Amino acid sequence: SSTTGKVSKRAKVNLNIKKDNPKVVDTCDIEEIGSKKVFCRCWRSKSFPYCDGSHTEHNKVTGDNVGPLIIKKGD
Numbered sequence: 001s002s003t004t005g006k007v008s009k010r011a012k013v014n015l016n017i018k019k020d021n022p023k024v025v026d027t028c029d030i031e032e033i034g035s036k037k038v039f040c041r042c043w044r045s046k047s048f049p050y051c052d053g054s055h056t057e058h059n060k061v062t063g064d065n066v067g068p069l070i071i072k073k074g075d
């Protein structure tokens, strides 16, 4: 079986973002980051590639435990 419990191990990660594009790639210039940028890793953000907090609902609904990547400069 390809499933464990009720979660398929082969389900798509990206459900809605730029689905016309064969591969979603985002670039962020390091000079434009400022002191901090928060990047989405759950693919549920309405402002992808940035995190908008949608991972909280995704985790609640699915039992997942994903969160953003935070890039910051200094302290």
Ligand code: FES
Binding pocket: 039, 040, 041, 042, 043, 044, 045, 050, 051, 052, 053, 054, 055, 056, 066, 067, 068, 069
């Ligand atoms: Fe996707 Fe926060 S919205 S990691």
